[in-house]
Amino acid sequence: MQSKGSKHRFSTMANRSRIPSLFISMFATFASIYVAGRLWQDAQNRVYLIKELDRITGQGQSAISVDDTLKIIACREQHKKLDALKVELDAAKKEGFVSKGLIESNGTYSKRRPLVVIGILTKFGRQKNRDAIRKAWMGNGASLKKIEDGKGIILRFVIGRSANRGDSQDKDIDRENGLTNDFLILEDHVEGSQGNAEKAKLFFAHAADEWDAEFYAKVNDDVYVNIDALGATLATHLDKPRIYMGCMKSGEVFSEQNHKWYEPEWWKFGDKKSYFRHASGEMYVISQALAKFISINRSILRTYAHDDVSAGSWFIGLDVKHIDETNFCCSSWSTGAICAGV
Secondary structure (H helix, E strand, O other): OOOHHHHHHHHHHHHHHHHHHHHHHHHHHHHHHHHHHHHHHHHHHHHHHHHHHHHHHOOOOOOOOHHHHHHHHHHHHHHHHHHHHHHHHHHHHHOOOOOOOOEOOOOOEOOOOOOEEEEEEOOOOOHHHHHHHHHHHHOOOHHHHHHHHHHOEEEEEEEEEOOOOOOHHHHHHHHHHHHHOOEEEEEEEEEOOEOHHHHHHHHHHHHHHHOOOOEEEEEEOOEEEOHHHHHHHHHOOOOOOOEEEEEEEOOEOEOOOOOOOEOOOHHHHOOOOEOOOEEEEEEEEEEHHHHHHHHHOOOOOOOOOOHHHHHHHHOOOOOOEEEEOHHHOOOOOOOOOOEEEO
């Protein structure tokens, strides 16, 4: 027989063991209620989202997951915001604003992005030509900076290096550039042994790499440019993504070696020996997308005897808008002319 003390200890131990069990049961009950509540809430959310998706898409009952539903709804909201922004942009354009390079009534442009980079292709021994251009329409020093900041037009003389690197010709150009700071020197182009076609290609490539402009223009160093007329003309074409603008022509291909305009690869241009449509070389303009194209493909773009023909050949197979702008015909000054040869 157990003593009264033993019975008392047994009863006490049993009571103690019931207390943890009670706590465990209560915890399990509350946990079950919490989980059930969360599941019910998620189920309610799922039902709500699916109903919302059905209402938005109009496609009846949907079995799509909640995560995918949220993504679709977020995507739809983004589309709504984009549509609203497009409406605002269209309204702004109708009021005379443009998305890039805003033109003002006084002929100046916003500083968001340069309007055009003009490369004036020049050679050794032609400082008199360059000085005449600086005096006539390009300016120098503060006036050149004013054109850049006020009109968004960047002007640079473009030249390569001498075949004898570091000789007096190179030093003369470096000395002149030190005074004027208006050269783009093509370190990878050799003057004389490589023609203007290669120089023009490298100018567009380097200019596109250095300046994020709307347009890029090539000009000869015996041409005078009406800066204001050029800026106003280009501003009307800001909405066109790929343009090639100039005084368009075709012209005869000359196969006689003693001819001034001899084309060594004349046989590529067909039996009638007539060039394809291209802009005259005195001055022509391309948009940013085409300059970037030249920059990316500079190593494989073919050049012919003349830079204008070469440039035209690069764009034949592309979706490019050719703009025949008669005011780019630089034979002489005329009313509204953009350029003139001298």
